[in-house]
Amino acid sequence: MSNLKQDNIWSPAPAGLTIATPSRHGSGPAANEPRFERGIDRSEAVAILGVDPSRTSLDLWHEKQGLLIQPRKDPEPEETGIWPFMLEPLVATVYAKRTGHLVKRVSKTLRHPAYPWMGAAIRWEVESPEVGLLHCLQVGAKDMPLWEHGIPEPVRVDLMHLLAVTGQQAVDLAVLQGGRSVRVLRICRDEALIERVIEAEARFWGYVERGQMSS
Numbered sequence: 001m002s003n004l005k006q007d008n009i010w011s012p013a014p015a016g017l018t019i020a021t022p023s024r025h026g027s028g029p030a031a032n033e034p035r036f037e038r039g040i041d042r043s044e045a046v047a048i049l050g051v052d053p054s055r056t057s058l059d060l061w062h063e064k065q066g067l068l069i070q071p072r073k074d075p076e077p078e079e080t081g082i083w084p085f086m087l088e089p090l091v092a093t094v095y096a097k098r099t100g101h102l103v104k105r106v107s108k109t110l111r112h113p114a115y116p117w118m119g120a121a122i123r124w125e126v127e128s129p130e131v132g133l134l135h136c137l138q139v140g141a142k143d144m145p146l147w148e149h150g151i152p153e154p155v156r157v158d159l160m161h162l163l164a165v166t167g168q169q170a171v172d173l174a175v176l177q178g179g180r181s182v183r184v185l186r187i188c189r190d191e192a193l194i195e196r197v198i199e200a201e202a203r204f205w206g207y208v209e210r211g212q213m214s215s
Contacts, residue, residue: 051153057204103125104126118161126172151185172185
């Protein structure tokens with residue numbers, strides 16, 4: 001029997017999973033609607049710390065102010081769009097079988113108790129005294145060299161933001177590498193990096209609230 005848990009009901013996986021394809025149009029705020037009331041999420045922390053290869057903190061500031069209007073893009077090809085979403089439950093299933101931990105699929109957003117502008121979406125919880133969270137990630141063959149010397153900095157920042165918000169001591173990372181194998185890593189809190197993340201986000205959030213690009 002699988003250790004994968006969804007909607008508070010234990011069921012075999014993957015057959016017992018209900019997978020809904022997310023809508024790509026007509027959801028979320030308008031492109032030119034101010035977004036600063038939504039706070040800062042994990043992926044945005046990566047841009048604020050300057051380690052996002054595709055977005056700068058200035059880009060993000062413009063997004064938060066509703067000043068960056070992005071043209072509608074063609075739907076992403078399956079291999080970069082739908083497949084990662086579809087494969088995530090299978091990666092979680094491999095993790096559950098390998099570790100013996102009970103895994104629950106959830107959909108919730110938490111806020112930092114002291115910094116309410118810090119938010120984090122939680123997709124997988126682990127019932128274990130050692131770790132309470134699971135993050136599933138798919139890494140394509142072209143990006144695998146980035147993992148040869150450890151966890152890439154964008155992923156570390158993402159997960160430190162998550163641990164800061166949740167107060168957890170560790171998160172397990174299940175990485176599907178090149179569609180061939182799943183690697184399980186335990187990422188523990190790095191208090192120095194968490195402090196950097198919070199300081200950078202607090203400074204950025206001040207700019208957003210004041211409508212300034214810098215002090």
